[in-house]
Amino acid sequence: MTKRVFIKTLAALAVTAATCSSAFAQNTPIKFQLDWRFEGPAALFVTPAAKGYFKDARLDVTIDAGNGSGGTVTRVASGSYDMGFADLAALMEFHANNPDAPNKPVAVMMVYNNTPASVMALKKSGIKTVADLNNKKLGAPVFDAGRRAFPIFAKANGITGVQWTAMDPPLRETMLARGDVDAITGFTFTSLLNLEARGVKAEDVVVLPYADNGVKLYGNVIIASPKMIRENPAAIKAFLLAFTKGVKDVIAQPAASIEDVKARDGIINTALETRRLQLAIDTVVNSPDARAEGFGQVKGPRLSLMASQVSDAFNTKTRVNPTAIWNGSFLPTVAELNILPKK
DSSP states (O other), X not given: OOHHHHHHHHHHHXXXXXXXXXXXXXXXXXXXXXXXXXXXXXXXXXXXXXXTHHHHTTEEEEEEOOSOHHHHHHHHHHTSOSEEXXXXXXXXXXXXXXXXXXXXXXXXXXXXXXXXXEEEEEGGGTOOSGGGGTTOEEEOOTTOHHHHTHHHHHHHHTOOOOEEEOOOGGXXXXXXXXXXXXXXXEEHHHHHHHHHHTTOOGGGEEXXXXXXXXXXXXXXXXXXXXXXXXXXXXXXXXXXHHHHHHHHHHHHOHHHHHHHHHHHOTTSOHHHHHHHHHHHIIIIISOHHHHHHOTBOOOHHHHHHHHHHHHHHTTOSSOOOHHHHBOGGGSOOHHHHOOOOXX
């Protein structure tokens, strides 16, 4: 081998090595924890992944199912996950009850502008309005977001004398259908369709949404670990922009997006989950409040009011500090967030 050929070979190897090293360095791994199973609303996350939007942003995103917002918050806090999707009230509670925790996750994007929580009852129970809930027997899992926030709902509507029955999540709608409880709390798009799956017609269900009855709590947010915020803020920005692009696609074609969910859980009922996704979009993603405030964003006064309400309702060890739980600096531009179609 001549000296010239040798030098050229070395140069080519150096370029190849640099290219491989650069490609490796550009793919940032992110472990992401959902709040619940792979059901309709999970399309908001799995569709941008399936379409390659995260890959295009040089992110290697792994999305896992969850078992409740509380679990998502603690797993991100522990470092098991880099980011997640959780109820803002659960995040506030964690902050206020663990003031000395070294790694408290932070909300970086609003997704459900209103809490999806509601009280649901069967019409035959005689419950028609919130006033009819006085002295009734309500049921929900102990960690249910609606049950946890019920004191806020009760205070806003003067409800007293409620008795609670706890059960595992799969039994909630069954117990209401059987008449074991007078009403339940839950996310509307979860419980209403679960009742239908148990033979209860939608027209036979009374739905009392928190958002329509004096309780303007924010719902689910994307959260990030302090480590992620410190060490890779650019990756958070890239994630949120890719996610926003995916949400726009999901809103435009929810039925197609359910196929992406089905790829993650092949036994889901496609028609049911398409309806669940559409209900979630209509009630908490593309709601009047979301369009007024802007997708992904929060309003300071409303956030502060919620922090105070959660502190009181959950009887937290310390008061919730709204500025400690929210960081909007990673959000896409206002123009990039303008994805919600006008009604």
